[in-house]
Amino acid sequence: MVKHILILPGDGIGPEIMAEAVKALKIANEKYSLEVELEFDDLGGAAYDHYGVPLADETLARARAADAVLLGAVGGPKWDTIEPALRPERGLLKIRSQLELFGNLRPAILYPQLASASTLKPDVVSGLDILIVRELTGGIYFGQPRERRTLDNGERQAYDTLPYSESEIRRIAKVGFDMAMVRNRKLCSVDKANVLASSQLWREVVEEVARDYPEVELSHMYVDNCAMQLVRAPKQFDVIVTDNMFGDILSDQASMLTGSIGMLPSASLDRNNKGMYEPCHGSAPDIAGQGVANPLATILSVSMMLRYTFNQVQAADAIEKAVSLVLDQGLRTGDIMSDGCRRVGTAEMGDAVASAL
Amino acid sequence: MVKHILILPGDGIGPEIMAEAVKALKIANEKYSLEVELEFDDLGGAAYDHYGVPLADETLARARAADAVLLGAVGGPKWDTIEPALRPERGLLKIRSQLELFGNLRPAILYPQLASASTLKPDVVSGLDILIVRELTGGIYFGQPRERRTLDNGERQAYDTLPYSESEIRRIAKVGFDMAMVRNRKLCSVDKANVLASSQLWREVVEEVARDYPEVELSHMYVDNCAMQLVRAPKQFDVIVTDNMFGDILSDQASMLTGSIGMLPSASLDRNNKGMYEPCHGSAPDIAGQGVANPLATILSVSMMLRYTFNQVQAADAIEKAVSLVLDQGLRTGDIMSDGCRRVGTAEMGDAVASAL
Numbered sequence: 169m170v171k172h173i174l175i176l177p178g179d180g181i182g183p184e185i186m187a188e189a190v191k192a193l194k195i196a197n198e199k200y201s202l203e204v205e206l207e208f209d210d211l212g213g214a215a216y217d218h219y220g221v222p223l224a225d226e227t228l229a230r231a232r233a234a235d236a237v238l239l240g241a242v243g244g245p246k247w248d249t250i251e252p253a254l255r256p257e258r259g260l261l262k263i264r265s266q267l268e269l270f271g272n273l274r275p276a277i278l279y280p281q282l283a284s285a286s287t288l289k290p291d292v293v294s295g296l297d298i299l300i301v302r303e304l305t306g307g308i309y310f311g312q313p314r315e316r317r318t319l320d321n322g323e324r325q326a327y328d329t330l331p332y333s334e335s336e337i338r339r340i341a342k343v344g345f346d347m348a349m350v351r352n353r354k355l356c357s358v359d360k361a362n363v364l365a366s367s368q369l370w371r372e373v374v375e376e377v378a379r380d381y382p383e384v385e386l387s388h389m390y391v392d393n394c395a396m397q398l399v400r401a402p403k404q405f406d407v408i409v410t411d412n413m414f415g416d417i418l419s420d421q422a423s424m425l426t427g428s429i430g431m432l433p434s435a436s437l438d439r440n441n442k443g444m445y446e447p448c449h450g451s452a453p454d455i456a457g458q459g460v461a462n463p464l465a466t467i468l469s470v471s472m473m474l475r476y477t478f479n480q481v482q483a484a485d486a487i488e489k490a491v492s493l494v495l496d497q498g499l500r501t502g503d504i505m506s507d508g509c510r511r512v513g514t515a516e517m518g519d520a521v522a523s524a525l
Numbered sequence: 526m527v528k529h530i531l532i533l534p535g536d537g538i539g540p541e542i543m544a545e546a547v548k549a550l551k552i553a554n555e556k557y558s559l560e561v562e563l564e565f566d567d568l569g570g571a572a573y574d575h576y577g578v579p580l581a582d583e584t585l586a587r588a589r590a591a592d593a594v595l596l597g598a599v600g601g602p603k604w605d606t607i608e609p610a611l612r613p614e615r616g617l618l619k620i621r622s623q624l625e626l627f628g629n630l631r632p633a634i635l636y637p638q639l640a641s642a643s644t645l646k647p648d649v650v651s652g653l654d655i656l657i658v659r660e661l662t663g664g665i666y667f668g669q670p671r672e673r674r675t676l677d678n679g680e681r682q683a684y685d686t687l688p689y690s691e692s693e694i695r696r697i698a699k700v701g702f703d704m705a706m707v708r709n710r711k712l713c714s715v716d717k718a719n720v721l722a723s724s725q726l727w728r729e730v731v732e733e734v735a736r737d738y739p740e741v742e743l744s745h746m747y748v749d750n751c752a753m754q755l756v757r758a759p760k761q762f763d764v765i766v767t768d769n770m771f772g773d774i775l776s777d778q779a780s781m782l783t784g785s786i787g788m789l790p791s792a793s794l795d796r797n798n799k800g801m802y803e804p805c806h807g808s809a810p811d812i813a814g815q816g817v818a819n820p821l822a823t824i825l826s827v828s829m830m831l832r833y834t835f836n837q838v839q840a841a842d843a844i845e846k847a848v849s850l851v852l853d854q855g856l857r858t859g860d861i862m863s864d865g866c867r868r869v870g871t872a873e874m875g876d877a878v879a880s881a882l
């Protein structure tokens with residue numbers, strides 16, 4: 169069966185790293201007879217420049233029709249001054265919400281070859297392998313009402329709303345438990361139930377879902393404590409499930425523990441495991457166009473896509489193995505460079521993965 | 526002039542560590558003729574047990590009448606099952622809000638004597654000295670409406686509100702700039718202005734306040750990026766100013782970078798620099814009553830009180846120097862223990878500081 173994949177290179181280093189991911193995808197396609205067909209379009213700043221909006225209706229329609237979406241990265245100083253509703257991030261938030269991609273998987277894995285890149289001591293992070301499951305289409309990111317208003321005393325005030333319904337919590341909790349079941353069966357649900365009404369419901373519903381997963385060891389942790397524990401002893405975690413805003417913060421913190429955010433892919437899934445895949449890092453406008461960006465997170469996003477949306481475990485494994493091999497060979501882009509290794513550019517790294525495949 | 530100080534030992538290790546802080550305070554009182562008078566009362570679980578509420582009206586009245594409040598810590602499993610509105614944290618939130626203690630100062634300092642306690646590599650954290658200024662009486666902690674309700678489809682839903690007015694933002698921004706002025710003149714304002722309406726106003730108002738502080742170098746950073754940067758290169762920061770929830774998370778993360786959260790004091794100030802002072806760490810119910818808790822954060826909270834509320838710089842410096850001396854002598858409680866040092870209990874540590882004073 170033909171698999172339609174929509175490719176959105178986006179902004180900054182997006183097009184460069186995507187070119188390498190597409191290379192890997194095309195090789196996997198031939199080798200494993202995946203029958204993928206690629207379409208290309210714009211998102212974020214590139215879409216603003218092309219269509220006048222960060223996500224055009226026709227792009228959204230293409231994304232809906234596709235079986236999976238592969239995204240580079242969005243944003244950059246060029247679009248920092250346009251009106252907020254048209255900025256690149258808005259396109260990203262809209263596609264997440266419109267495709268109902270509520271289940272965001274963000275692994276934080278320390279590659280043994282890159283252990284020295286972490287700012288944490290080796291014994292604290294060696295072997296680190298955490299999965300953060302972030303709720304991606306609810307909470308304070310999308311809650312209504314949100315507005316700017318003038319108070320009776322003439323002051324400006326602005327407010328946001330943080331809502332969660334039990335079905336929103338239940339479906340993301342299930343993703344958390346399902347992931348724990350295929351990993352080490354430990355799930356930590358992170359909230360701020362000592363302060364927030366939404367977190368109290370969150371905790372209650374997670375407890376209800378837990379009844380269906382007696383084999384998973386569930387714990388609850390406050391978000392401030394979790395931010396501490398990720399620094400103190402990150403290896404205590406297996407899977408973390410949390411809301412949209414806490415997940416935004418904690419997944420970035422966790423990814424930086426590995427010292428190589430240029431290595432980390434992510435998946436955003438809907439209820440049918442249709443998904444959008446993208447590197448955890450941003451569009452890095454400071455190095456865009458120089459051919460030095462690390463394409464591995466995007467290449468590993470292809471692997472996640474083959475695994476989660478298309479169930480092509482063999483092809484997914486092969487890509488991961490190819491990446492590992494290239495690291496073993498001592499090839500490094502600037503962000504993960506260390507003594508005794510060979511510094512390569514984006515294309516050379518992509519080519520190396522392609523030949524390893 | 527007599528200075529009235531209300532002492533709230535609280536729960537868990539609170540009473541033990543407070544006893545040592547009171548020792549230091551009494552010595553400083555005599556030596557520097559501070560004219561302090563101490564009153565004692567309950568907060569948190571201890572108040573629930575005594576008064577049936579986590580903050581009694583008479584305690585609040587005493588706190589209002591006092592010139593400063595010194596707090597141990599609140600909370601513990603004993604009160605985990607009582608109704609949410611009566612839990613220990615509620616007393617803490619109420620006293621912050623009722624006394625309008627909007628300016629929360631949380632230093633993250635790495636003591637050279639304790640450098641090895643950090644889980645981060647020495648070069649990343651040596652000499653670390655950050656101050657986090659957290660807004661403490663607004664935002665999502667106190668925003669109305671917040672409730673649990675039933676949606677039309679029968680589902681439970683809960684929501685919180687995150688409001689900020691310009692006067693709330695302006696007064697905490699000023700604290701941030703004032704602190705930067707007496708430090709290294711660098712202020713980083715942390716928000717999520719690419720998503721939240723409240724953050725967009727936050728950023729605007731911080732920019733307005735910045736006009737009065739041309740000597741301070743102001744930057745803005747998204748909260749997710751800040752959580753990353755605190756792991757990657759924490760020494761890039763001097764003062765960070767942020768909202769209540771982000772400050773809760775980032776200050777805990779920052780304090781753990783030092784590896785010795787048992788060393789960190791905090792201040793919560795109102796518009797007249799009247800304040801409540803407390804250690805950054807919690808009530809540690811697991812080690813309560815064993816006489817092993819580290820009293821230094823509470824002792825250093827006394828020093829902060831003398832400095833910020835009473836302007837007794839000499840006495841404040843003397844306490845800090847005494848703590849440093851005791852560390853030089855190699856005395857360590859269990860939480861900061863390392864090879865070649867002498868392990869002491871709470872009282873022995875307090876006595877050592879007292880004699881150094």
Ligand SMILES: CC(C)[C@H](C(=O)O)[C@@H](O)C(=O)O
Nearest residue numbers: 257258260261416719720749
């Ligand atoms: C760009 C921004 C809106 C986005 C978010 O906050 O979700 C990003 O930080 C992320 O984590 O994907």
Ligand SMILES: CC(C)[C@H](C(=O)O)[C@@H](O)C(=O)O
Nearest residue numbers: 362363392614615617618773
């Ligand atoms: C106990 C809790 C309500 C409190 C907070 O969230 O403010 C604590 O975490 C803190 O940081 O002082």
